[in-house]
Amino acid sequence: MAMPKHARDGWLLSIPALILLAFGAAGPLLIVFIYAFLEPGDFSGVVWNFTTEAWFRVFFERDIFDGTVSMADAHLTIFWRSVKLSLLTTLITFLIGFPMAWFIATQPPNRRPAWLFLITIPFWTNLLIRTFAILEVLRNQGLLNSFLLWLGVIDQPLQILYTDNAVLIGMAYVYLPLMVLPLFAAIDRFDFRLIEASYDLYASRWQVLRRIILPITRPGIVAGSILVFVPSLGAYVTPRILGGGKNMMVGNFIELQFGQGRNWPLGAALSMLLLVIVLVALLAYVRVTSGSERRDA
Amino acid sequence: MKILLTGTALTMALAGLAQAEGSLNIYNWGNYTNPELIEKFEEEYDVDVTITDFDSNTTALSKIEAGGHGFDIVVPTHSYVQIYVGKDLLMKPGIPEMENYGNISEVWKNVDWDPGREYTVPWQWGTTGVAVNKTAYDGDINTSAIWLDTPEELKGKVNVVPEMQDIMNLSVMYMGGEPCTNDKELLRQVRDKLVEAKSDWMSMDYGMTEKMSNGDVMASVNWNGSTFRARLNNPDVAYGYPKEGYIVWMDNVAVLKDAQNVENAKLFVNFIMDPENAALISSFARYANGIDGSEEYMPDEMKSAPEIVVPEELKAAGKFTSSCPKEVQDLYTAIWTDLQK
Amino acid sequence: MRDRKFSITRMPGFATVAIAAFVLLYVPIVTMVIYSFNASDSVALWGGFSLRWYAIAWENEFVQQATIRSLVIAVSAALIASVLATLAALGTTRRPSFKGQTLIYVMINQPLMVPEIVTAVALLIFFAGIKVATGYTGLLYLIIAHAAFCVPFAYLPIRARLEGMDLTLERAAADLYATPFQTFRRVTLPLLAPGIAAGAMLSFVISLDDVIITEFVKSAGQDTLPTYMLGQLRRAVTPEVNAISTALLVLTVLLLTAFFLLTRKRD
Numbered sequence: 068m069a070m071p072k073h074a075r076d077g078w079l080l081s082i083p084a085l086i087l088l089a090f091g092a093a094g095p096l097l098i099v100f101i102y103a104f105l106e107p108g109d110f111s112g113v114v115w116n117f118t119t120e121a122w123f124r125v126f127f128e129r130d131i132f133d134g135t136v137s138m139a140d141a142h143l144t145i146f147w148r149s150v151k152l153s154l155l156t157t158l159i160t161f162l163i164g165f166p167m168a169w170f171i172a173t174q175p176p177n178r179r180p181a182w183l184f185l186i187t188i189p190f191w192t193n194l195l196i197r198t199f200a201i202l203e204v205l206r207n208q209g210l211l212n213s214f215l216l217w218l219g220v221i222d223q224p225l226q227i228l229y230t231d232n233a234v235l236i237g238m239a240y241v242y243l244p245l246m247v248l249p250l251f252a253a254i255d256r257f258d259f260r261l262i263e264a265s266y267d268l269y270a271s272r273w274q275v276l277r278r279i280i281l282p283i284t285r286p287g288i289v290a291g292s293i294l295v296f297v298p299s300l301g302a303y304v305t306p307r308i309l310g311g312g313k314n315m316m317v318g319n320f321i322e323l324q325f326g327q328g329r330n331w332p333l334g335a336a337l338s339m340l341l342l343v344i345v346l347v348a349l350l351a352y353v354r355v356t357s358g359s360e361r362r363d364a
Numbered sequence: 365m366k367i368l369l370t371g372t373a374l375t376m377a378l379a380g381l382a383q384a385e386g387s388l389n390i391y392n393w394g395n396y397t398n399p400e401l402i403e404k405f406e407e408e409y410d411v412d413v414t415i416t417d418f419d420s421n422t423t424a425l426s427k428i429e430a431g432g433h434g435f436d437i438v439v440p441t442h443s444y445v446q447i448y449v450g451k452d453l454l455m456k457p458g459i460p461e462m463e464n465y466g467n468i469s470e471v472w473k474n475v476d477w478d479p480g481r482e483y484t485v486p487w488q489w490g491t492t493g494v495a496v497n498k499t500a501y502d503g504d505i506n507t508s509a510i511w512l513d514t515p516e517e518l519k520g521k522v523n524v525v526p527e528m529q530d531i532m533n534l535s536v537m538y539m540g541g542e543p544c545t546n547d548k549e550l551l552r553q554v555r556d557k558l559v560e561a562k563s564d565w566m567s568m569d570y571g572m573t574e575k576m577s578n579g580d581v582m583a584s585v586n587w588n589g590s591t592f593r594a595r596l597n598n599p600d601v602a603y604g605y606p607k608e609g610y611i612v613w614m615d616n617v618a619v620l621k622d623a624q625n626v627e628n629a630k631l632f633v634n635f636i637m638d639p640e641n642a643a644l645i646s647s648f649a650r651y652a653n654g655i656d657g658s659e660e661y662m663p664d665e666m667k668s669a670p671e672i673v674v675p676e677e678l679k680a681a682g683k684f685t686s687s688c689p690k691e692v693q694d695l696y697t698a699i700w701t702d703l704q705k
Numbered sequence: 706m707r708d709r710k711f712s713i714t715r716m717p718g719f720a721t722v723a724i725a726a727f728v729l730l731y732v733p734i735v736t737m738v739i740y741s742f743n744a745s746d747s748v749a750l751w752g753g754f755s756l757r758w759y760a761i762a763w764e765n766e767f768v769q770q771a772t773i774r775s776l777v778i779a780v781s782a783a784l785i786a787s788v789l790a791t792l793a794a795l796g797t798t799r800r801p802s803f804k805g806q807t808l809i810y811v812m813i814n815q816p817l818m819v820p821e822i823v824t825a826v827a828l829l830i831f832f833a834g835i836k837v838a839t840g841y842t843g844l845l846y847l848i849i850a851h852a853a854f855c856v857p858f859a860y861l862p863i864r865a866r867l868e869g870m871d872l873t874l875e876r877a878a879a880d881l882y883a884t885p886f887q888t889f890r891r892v893t894l895p896l897l898a899p900g901i902a903a904g905a906m907l908s909f910v911i912s913l914d915d916v917i918i919t920e921f922v923k924s925a926g927q928d929t930l931p932t933y934m935l936g937q938l939r940r941a942v943t944p945e946v947n948a949i950s951t952a953l954l955v956l957t958v959l960l961l962t963a964f965f966l967l968t969r970k971r972d
Contacts, residue, residue, distance in 0.1 A: 074803030080796025081809045084789035091853020092816040095827030110447045141705035163726045170723035189734045192950045194914035195934045200733035229567040248903040252866045286868045290861040301820030311567030312526050315704045322822040326422040327528040328697040338823040345818035389925035394936015414926035417936030430829050432836025434925035
């Protein structure tokens with residue numbers, strides 16, 4: 068088969084990564100896909116009988132008491148909460164991360180690495196420990212409440228821990244560098260003469276930001292958003308420790324099916340659904356970025 | 365001098381490696397194995413022991429079932445022993461013939477999940493009841509009403525440990541049923557009760573040793589040993605045995621069928637049935653162990669601890685729950701999902 | 706231009722937000738450091754200043770080995786992932802679109818799309834088969850698993866960097882008869898370096914954080930710091946992990962500072 072040179076090179080360069088991923092990600096995913104069409108085993112695992120029951124259970128529930136079939140309202144609630152919290156996390160990390168990335172990129176070049184390291188250093192400490200430290204800050208007798216009480220802003224502790232807000236704070240904290248680093252990479256190669264030119268043409272700061280900076284750094288924004296949004300959607304540790312477990316997110320719900328719920332096929336089917344949601348988001352990403360490439364050319 | 369010291373240390377380390385008779389891989393719950401116990405075993409038998417942690421019965425079972433794990437010994441909860449046996453994952457190491465077999469308390473010898481102790485020996489046992497901070501509530505604490513009909517003083521300050529099986533069974537018993545019931549009418553009531561009760565809960569989380577100690581949580585469904593540890597930090601914490609029914613459980617040591625170091629595993633199984641060694645297990649994690657004569661070697665505070673010594677009048681309310689049948693399991697999961705949505 | 710009063714790079718409020726964010730980033734870390742000097746048995750109860758947990762961590766071989774194992778895995782995974790991701794990024798950006806490009810793209814980002822627990826269960830089954838067949842149960846499985854889910858984290862920043870990179874310099878190099886390899890080494894790679902560094906750092910951090918996949922893939926005696934903590938989660942987390950992390954943090958900061966001082970001198 069004749070393949071144009073650029074395509075052949077493209078494949079050749081990508082193949083090492085693809086091989087690794089075939090072993091570490093795609094191959095295993097195939098197993099999950101197959102499991103979604105099997106019967107659950109007695110205590111764990113699966114029985115090799117084809118069925119679409121798991122898929123039925125994803126969307127509908129049979130009332131456990133009278134057998135009537137209705138939409139799976141619990142699943143809907145859980146998925147919606149996850150999407151909502153993940154979008155909010157992405158927005159928060161962007162609003163904080165963009166100024167941070169800008170700030171770093173506009174520092175003298177020899178100081179930039181130091182600032183970058185300052186962002187990553189907290190993250191060289193493991194996630195669980197960091198999450199426990201956040202819990203320590205947010206709890207009723209914790210740092211934040213003590214501080215607010217001392218300031219006199221509140222007269223009794225706020226219940227932040229074990230709420231969606233705690234999960235949001237935790238996720239924003241955890242995923243912030245995933246937003247800042249791609250943003251920095253994009254802003255860093257930004258040609259600041261463009262801004263100079265716009266100011267010469269009497270553009271306001273807001274116009275410069277909206278018309279010049281944001282469009283040009285868009286690949287970085289989109290990369291950062293994807294890197295934050297997607298892992299948030301499947302987050303497990305943060306909701307479990309800071310959310311107090313009263314309200315599940317998809318990650319916890321899927322874990323339940325593979326663990327205490329002992330229904331691997333349902334867990335597999337739910338994962339596939341999550342995958343579809345993410346795929347849609349990613350395809351939108353490809354659209355957006357390849358669009359910008361065409362314009363650049 | 366320094367170089368000399370390092371050299372000696374290195375030689376000793378190498379010699380140590382060469383000398384060890386063999387190794388033993390134990391797969392146990394995290395923070396549950398007394399390092400002193402392991403050191404003692406290593407010295408006595410010249411075996412290199414490696415401990416690997418798991419965080420739940422389901423993870424442990426999945427890994428063992430998948431194979432290729434390299435473990436010799438696993439420590440499942442009683443409700444999982446029959447699952448392991450059913451899947452043919454355990455071997456019969458000849459426990460009744462072992463030297464220390466006689467030390468197992470009579471009550472723990474013929475147990476439902478392992479009649480005649482062919483596969484397992486006791487590690488520790490405990491109960492799942494309620495922990496209450498007495499400064500927040502001074503009423504009767506021997507009841508699941510603490511979290512199912514939460515008293516006014518405790519509203520919004522109660523935690524429920526997210527152990528589906530235990531919570532479902534505790535609720536079923538509170539509503540007057542038997543664990544693993546398939547009575548749908550009763551289960552409907554259980555669901556309604558749980559959903560209603562949830563609005564009074566603060567969280568569904570683990571880690572109650574700390575949170576009961578520092579007063580973040582005023583009451584919680586909890587294990588006795590964890591409550592014990594919390595009380596040592598904070599004397600206001602008390603443990604209640606729900607009279608409607610509470611859970612009794614036992615973690616058991618078993619040798620895996622695909623174990624590489626069978627002989628060392630057997631040595632270990634026999635080793636922990638020695639009262640002095642069993643006492644080491646208990647003094648670390650603060651649960652009783654089911655070995656006669658071990659009390660003697662335990663720290664004083666354990667002998668009379670209200671978390672360990674079950675009051676006579678509440679003994680009958682304790683229930684061993686086995687693993688529920690599939691159809692009950694499905695109902696439990698459905699209710700649990702409804703509860704956590 | 707920089708000394709002009711009106712700085713073109715200044716955006717009102719940006720510096721304030723950035724500095725505030727930097728400070729907030731360190732609040733939990735400082736909390737952790739403080740609690741590592743806690744005398745009490747619990748991570749959540751202050752019992753006075755003490756070095757007790759450092760002593761305990763110093764003697765606990767289990768924790769030390771777990772820490773070293775975490776670092777070994779993270780460094781290997783980050784290296785593998787950033788090299789492979791750089792190649793793939795070069796292969797999939799800045800060239801006319803070709804057949805299968807989207808497929809490659811989706812494949813590379815696939816580990817991102819699946820919640821960890823799913824990859825974990827799948828890898829457990831997949832690797833268990835290989836472990837039984839080959840008899841090899843070493844650390845390589847964990848490294849492969851980690852490297853695989855690190856690839857997208859390395860790929861995306863590198864791609865973001867590549868996408869807007871100026872082609873002029875490379876064309877100039879080619880015009881001056883540089884071989885493609887020379888062009889790559891002397892021109893592309895230096896320009897790409899910040900992206901690769903960002904990708905490698907992200908990978909390292911992501912690998913260090915992973916708990917669920919490791920929990921399912923690990924064989925006997927392969928606990929990492931996170932799985933060690935996960936095992937404690939249901940019972941009680943002891944402050945020795947705070948001590949270990951503080952020690953690691955100090956070590957990191959010292960190494961980085963030394964690195965900066967050395968490189969600055971050379972400039």
